Amino acid sequence: MLVDDHAVVRNGYRRLLDAEPGLQVVGEAGSADEANSLILHTEADVALVDLSLRGSSGIEAIRGMLLRQPKLKILVLSMHDGASHITQALRSGALGYLTKYCEPADVIDGIRRIACGKRVFSPEIAQVLAEEAIDGDGALAHLTPREFEVLRMLAHGESAIRIASSMHVSPKTVLNYLSLIRQKLDADSDFKLLHLAARHGLVDIHHALGA
Secondary structure, three states: OEEOOOHHHHHHHHHHHHOOOOOOOOOEEOEHHHHHHHHHHOOOOEEEEOOOOEOOOHHHHHHHHHHHOOOOEEEEEEOOOOHHHHHHHHHHOOOEEEEOOOOHHHHHHHHHHHHOOOOEEOHHHHHHHHHHHHHOOOHHHHOOHHHHHHHHHHHOOOOHHHHHHHHOOOHHHHHHHHHHHHHHHOOOOHHHHHHHHHHOOOOOHHHHOOO
16 A cells, blocks of 8 residues: 555556566555545555655554554655654554665565565664664654654644644644643743754754744
8 A cells, every 4th residue: 555645656656566576556545544544445464655745644644554454564665764753653653664765676675574574674764763772862752653743743834723633633632742742842832842843854944933
């Protein structure tokens, strides 16, 4: 199953994978909501998931799909190569993480290995994880995947009401998440939260500050 918000990208991967013996694309989704709905009606063994989706991110898609199909194996294929995105994707249940810079053969090999229950990482992703374990400040590692998603959407300018709608929770729940996030990150203002989000690659600093 392919989860990417660009139809052209999905079409490219469909043609690549359908040409491989033993591989078949059985469904496509362009958003977390579409992925969570489709997985109920699709007998997919592996989902190839981008993190940048319309509305909620691929992290929410990963969490939601695994709630609905616990045996699904998920391989992230994303432009994001920062430790925060990688850590949260894995914490949400992804088994592997490749960057979109990798070769098509690496994607095919990654899918086959993920299908067997093995972990798969691009060399640069493995290096990021190793460096984070050794000397990263790990500030966002204290957040749960849902808290991370709230912070990400806040950094992209979404209101509490819009975040609540995207995550299918109440605005009050979002405000509770924000309170927990501020406590965990020792941030007493939204400005500090945005600065942290930008520093950890959740959003471009100019976007975060409205420049």
